[in-house]
Amino acid sequence: MTRRTKGILAAAGLAVVVGGGTAIAATGGEDQAKPITGSALERARSVALRHVGGGRVTATEVGDEEGAYEIEVTRDDGSSVDVHLDAGFAVIDTSPDTPADHPDPHGN
Numbered sequence: 001m002t003r004r005t006k007g008i009l010a011a012a013g014l015a016v017v018v019g020g021g022t023a024i025a026a027t028g029g030e031d032q033a034k035p036i037t038g039s040a041l042e043r044a045r046s047v048a049l050r051h052v053g054g055g056r057v058t059a060t061e062v063g064d065e066e067g068a069y070e071i072e073v074t075r076d077d078g079s080s081v082d083v084h085l086d087a088g089f090a091v092i093d094t095s096p097d098t099p100a101d102h103p104d105p106h107g108n
Helices: 003-029 038-053
Strands: 056-062 068-072 082-085 093-098
Touching: 038 056, 038 068, 038 082, 038 093
Parallel strands: none
Antiparallel strands: 056 068, 068 082, 082 093
16 A cells, blocks of 8 residues: 555545544534423423513423423513423422523623
């Protein structure tokens, strides 16, 4: 095998490794939230809004690390809160949704 052929094969192997890692990062990982859907969304939404006294649901997540469901509610005053529910839709806890939870992609 010539030196040039070895170089081409090495570059192709590197491209496969790098490309494969990129594909894995794009299709999964713990930072990709799966939204709540269907009847579970309606029930979780209702419980969360009642618990915090109103507002609007701005994000949801199934299988959050703090519970079975996480509902982000933006209150009328502009503040946000995360409501964590167990699998039976009971409130586990409520925590302020801070910028550290959702960093600004523009660095602001």
